[in-house]
Amino acid sequence: MSNEFRSALEKRKQYLIDQLIASGIYKKGSKHLFEWTLNDLEREYKCVRRKKN
Known part of the structure; x- marks a missing residue:
């Protein structure tokens, strides 16, 4: 990976x-x-954004 x-x-x-x-x-x-994978973080972030809207 570069x-x-x-x-x-x-x-x-x-x-x-x-x-x-x-x-x-x-x-x-x-x-x-900080222990989560990028995919886990993305998934949680999307859930949080949906709840705000």
Whole structure:
């Protein structure tokens, strides 16, 4: 995996974590957000956005 791609993934992951924290979500069960996969973060973020609208 190229460094640029890895960096883009990490930036997206951090953005999603920041948005979820701003929505009051810090962890689910025993897993903190930084332990989640990008897919898990994307899924939760979409759920949170749907609830806001």
